[in-house]
Amino acid sequence: MSKPIKNMIVAEYQRRFDGVGSALIIDIRGIEANDNNDLRIDLLGKDIHITVLKNSLAKTAFSGTELESLSTTLSGPSALVFGGDSVVNVARELVDWAKKIKTLELKAAVLDGELFDGKDGVKRLSEYPTKDEAQATVIQLVLSPASNLVKASTSPGSNLLGIIKEITTRLEEGKTIEKIA
Structure with missing residues (x-):
């Protein structure tokens, strides 16, 4: 991939994730197409977005933002999940979906700069009270x-x-x- 294209992708990531301070990283490798569609449709109905990432470019885009701590978890196929009312609600949704889709891997989450690493970290975050x-x-x-x-x-x-x-x-x-x- 040429340098100008990489720069365009980084700029797009920065535009798309501007103002996003809390999010989750998941691995959707191995999920069947129907399950993937069901997951995306359900989450989109709750204003939760999934963006598959190019790890090296995402690390560059996350640099200097609240998402920077997620950079350490970007290895292998990764997708950023963000939006909804709060990241706690997003974590709850993904924990529920991980019970249905065994191949859905919860890699990490960040809330106000605090990293919740691994499946246990995301589960711990899902038990936090929402803002409301x-x-x-x-x-x-x-x-x-x-x-x-x-x-x-x-x-x-x-x-x-x-x-x-x-x-x-x-x-x-x-x-x-x-x-x-």
Whole structure:
């Protein structure tokens, strides 16, 4: 392949992967054509894209980007998988597909510059909460003290608050405290 063509491919990779900070590398060697089509159609329906890579050119294109750590995993037939709502969702999808297609090899993933190497790394990533799940957890933690206070004031124990208020009122009026409840 001539140098100008290689430069065009690198430029295309850089254009296509511009802004992609998290992705996975898979090996689709040995996958039957029908399974490959089913995989691609299913993922494309979820806005997840698969691009088969020329490893040496991809390493050049990844240089200086958040995908650079994936360069060490580029050996043999490799494809970059990216898109969707989050890389965690992409990892979950691919882990599910790897159960159906035994020849689908999960090579690595990168999330915010952190490399998840090998099949175990990708499985570990798939167990992370998605951005939406993490935000929901944080909101739940922030709101839980307030909701606990509301529950306490409306629960049967809230009679205690009423008793304390009555004692305070009687003491302010100068009355003696007798049996209230």
